[in-house]
Amino acid sequence: MTAAITRSFEPAAIPAEDEALRAPVREFIAAALGDMPAHQRARSWMGFDADFSRALARRGWLGLTLPTQYGGGGRSAFARFVLTEELLAAGAPVSAHWIADRQSAPLILRYGSEAQRQRFLPAICRGEAFFCIGMSEPDTGSDLAGVRTRATRTANGWRLDGRKIWTTNAHRSQFMCALVRTSGSAEDRHKGLSQLLVDLSLPGIHIRPIRDISGDAHFCEVLFDGAELPPDALIGEEGAGWQQVTAELAFERSGPERIYSSMVLADSWLADLRSQPQVDGATLAVLGRLAGRTAVLRAMSLAIAAQLDRGEQPALAASFVKDLGTELEQNIPGWVAQALQTSDMLPSPALMQTLAYVTQVCPSFSLRGGTRQILRGIVARGLGLR
Numbered sequence: 461m462t463a464a465i466t467r468s469f470e471p472a473a474i475p476a477e478d479e480a481l482r483a484p485v486r487e488f489i490a491a492a493l494g495d496m497p498a499h500q501r502a503r504s505w506m507g508f509d510a511d512f513s514r515a516l517a518r519r520g521w522l523g524l525t526l527p528t529q530y531g532g533g534g535r536s537a538f539a540r541f542v543l544t545e546e547l548l549a550a551g552a553p554v555s556a557h558w559i560a561d562r563q564s565a566p567l568i569l570r571y572g573s574e575a576q577r578q579r580f581l582p583a584i585c586r587g588e589a590f591f592c593i594g595m596s597e598p599d600t601g602s603d604l605a606g607v608r609t610r611a612t613r614t615a616n617g618w619r620l621d622g623r624k625i626w627t628t629n630a631h632r633s634q635f636m637c638a639l640v641r642t643s644g645s646a647e648d649r650h651k652g653l654s655q656l657l658v659d660l661s662l663p664g665i666h667i668r669p670i671r672d673i674s675g676d677a678h679f680c681e682v683l684f685d686g687a688e689l690p691p692d693a694l695i696g697e698e699g700a701g702w703q704q705v706t707a708e709l710a711f712e713r714s715g716p717e718r719i720y721s722s723m724v725l726a727d728s729w730l731a732d733l734r735s736q737p738q739v740d741g742a743t744l745a746v747l748g749r750l751a752g753r754t755a756v757l758r759a760m761s762l763a764i765a766a767q768l769d770r771g772e773q774p775a776l777a778a779s780f781v782k783d784l785g786t787e788l789e790q791n792i793p794g795w796v797a798q799a800l801q802t803s804d805m806l807p808s809p810a811l812m813q814t815l816a817y818v819t820q821v822c823p824s825f826s827l828r829g830g831t832r833q834i835l836r837g838i839v840a841r842g843l844g845l846r
Contacts, residue, residue, distance in 0.1 A: 468777035471759060472766035478538040485546045488519065493552060498814040501551025502724040505717075506678045506821075508632055509553035514587035522561050523585035526569060530577055531585035537769040541716060541762065548720035549727075555629060555678070560584045560591040562717070564637050567655075567708045571696035576657065580635075594624040594638030594658070594682065595705065604639070604834075605649045605702070609684060611640045611656055618656065618689040620664070623681065626827075630680035631667045636660055639705050642698055653701030656693045664688065674820045707773060715765065718785030719757050721825055722792035725818045726750060728811045729796050736805055743799045750795065753788050757781065776842040783835040786826045793819045 492512060493501065500507070516522050524540045526532025533539070547554050565584045568576055583589035600606035609622025620640065630636065636658040644652035660667065664687035669677040696704050730747075733739055739747075760781050767774040796815055800807055807815075826832045840846045 468767065468774055468780075469760050469763045470766075472762045474538045474542060474762065475536070478536055478542055481539055481542045482546060484519075485521070485543055486550075488515075489546060489550045489552055493550060496551075498551070498724055498728045498810050499817050502722075502814050502817055503676070504548055504551040504554060504724065505558065505721060506555050506628075506676060507551070507553025508555040508629060508678075510556045510587070510590070510632075512553050513557035513590075516557070517585060517587035522557055522587055523565055523581065524561075526565055526581055526585060530569070530581035532565075532581065537765045538762075541765045545716040545720070548716060549723050551724040556590055556632070557584075557587055559593055559628065559633075560589060560635075562715075563593070563708050564591040564635075567637065567704065568657075568695065570707065571655075571700075571704050573692065573695075575692065576695060580657070589635060590629065590633040592627050592630045592633040592636045592660075592680075593708075594627055594630075594636045594640075596624065596626045598623055598625050598681075604705070605653075606646050607639055607641050607653060608646050609638065609640045611642050611654065611689070613642075614688070616688065617691040618693055620656070620658065620684040620687040620689055622684050624684075625679075625681045626670075627680045627682050628678050628828075630660065630682050631669050631677075633660060636682070637695070637708075639701050642701075650702040652699060653705075654698045655695045655701045655704050656689060657695050658687070658689060658693065662687050662689070672821070672824075674817055706775060709775070709778075716758065716761050718782045719754065719761060719788065721789040722818050722822065725796060725811075725814050726792055728808075728814045729799075732805065732808050732811050740803050742802050743805075746795045746799045750792065757785050757788060760784075776839065779835045779838045779842075783832055783839070786832060789825045790822045793822055 492515060513522065520533050521543055523530070523532035524535045524543060525537060528534040561584060565581055568580050572580070580589055594609070595604055597606070597608060609620070609624060611618045611620050622640070624638065627636070638656050638658050639653060640656055641652050642654040658665070664685045666683040666685065668681045670679040670681060671677045672679065733743070764774045764777050764781060767777065793815060797819070837846070
């Protein structure tokens with residue numbers, strides 16, 4: 461098993477045709493973001509801008525890896541890596557299309573019916589269908605298998621009752637991909653779970669935004685009170701929800717998404733440092749640590765892109781990268797703050813505002829996509845240690 465993990469991270473290089481995408485993406489981002497301040501760009505994951513997402517779609521950059529028959533770009537996982545890396549490094553507002561493009565579309569492509577593919581995938585590629593993910597529930601913590609939200613078969617389809625929480629952008633999305641219980645009870649754990657595609661405009665669905673410590677309201681609580689769903693709301697096989705959601709999480713946990721959440725802050729700090737006549741040794745040591753760890757994680761993430769491009773399912777390797785990437789993302793604001801405290805440099809107001817924001821929100825980095833404890837449990841099982 462250890463040898464298999466080692467092979468998961470064999471070095472990979474971005475093909476020239478995909479690397480060529482970088483220049484036009486940078487040019488587009490520079491024009492689209494203009495003079496957007498760093499503290500706003502630092503919200504990249506949570507920066508909701510439907511017009512920006514649709515502008516990407518008009519250039520064929522949503523659904524980049526989906527088949528052309530569904531409106532996608534038919535490109536490789538490396539092309540998506542380049543696009544994602546540039547968007548996140550620049551702090552582009554990707555939140556509107558983020559979940560639909562990254563995980564809902566591949567899930568529907570793999571498990572959905574042809575009718576579901578025809579309905580949803582072209583709309584996602586056009587930036588007309590935004591998705592949220594209904595996984596977490598109140599009182600279950602990180603125990604995804606403790607789902608209590610229930611879908612009951614009716615003569616006309618499904619009746620949905622229950623609650624989801626920490627659902628990003630539910631109040632701005634048209635659809636939710638929800639993990640629900642279609643048989644048994646919460647004590648049955650992985651058995652009896654299914655996934656449903658939920659139209660959030662239906663009666664019986666109530667959405668309550670949750671304001672976070674920074675004053676933003678991305679997260680939501682979603683209540684289902686007898687919502688009536690059509691028969692074709694079921695995606696994949698009934699009872700196969702756990703296997704499907706595990707595959708979906710592999711998309712969420714892989715890629716450069718798990719490296720760059722604090723990179724706008726790092727770039728703001730570098731911009732201040734470039735204006736200094738000299739940089740002290742302690743600051744140079746922090747810069748070296750940041751550069752070294754980022755380079756290693758990027759290489760690991762590229763290796764996962766290579767696996768995805770081969771059609772493999774690198775769930776275990778993705779858990780490694782997500783855990784290590786989260787650690788880097790959370791360390792960066794502390795490293796920057798410490799370096800500022802020990803140097804004579806007078807930081808700019810823009811840097812301090814960006815540092816304050818990232819410091820506030822960085823604890824959430826290790827919650828989204830699975831906590832570090834959960835990820836380490838997955839890794840331990842994969843290595844045969846538990």
